[in-house]
Amino acid sequence: MTKRRGAGARVVTSRGVKLTPAAIARLANEAEAGYSPKELRRVRGRPPLGDAPSQTVQARLDPKVLKALGRRARSMRVTPSEVVRQALAEYLAK
Numbered sequence: 001m002t003k004r005r006g007a008g009a010r011v012v013t014s015r016g017v018k019l020t021p022a023a024i025a026r027l028a029n030e031a032e033a034g035y036s037p038k039e040l041r042r043v044r045g046r047p048p049l050g051d052a053p054s055q056t057v058q059a060r061l062d063p064k065v066l067k068a069l070g071r072r073a074r075s076m077r078v079t080p081s082e083v084v085r086q087a088l089a090e091y092l093a094k
Contacts, residue, residue: 049085
């Protein structure tokens with residue numbers, strides 16, 4: 001993949017939406033005009049996983065288990081932590 005810079009560069013948002021020069025100009029004008037604080041969303045830290053602050057738990061994993069965890073996470077398109085959370089919740093629900 002070639003990255004171009006300057007006037008002919010392709011601009012894409014973090015969600016993969018291609019921005020045209022007209023869209024960029026519109027967004028720039030909107031930003032220069034300013035936003036009210038009510039229009040801005042506040043994002044601080046990681047999103048909560050439940051009602052209370054989350055705790056970190058460490059575990060040692062055999063290399064084969066860790067590799068399998070990584071494969072499962074990629075196939076599910078989630079993080080390894082999410083696979084562990086789902087598996088643990090399912091196990092404890094029994």
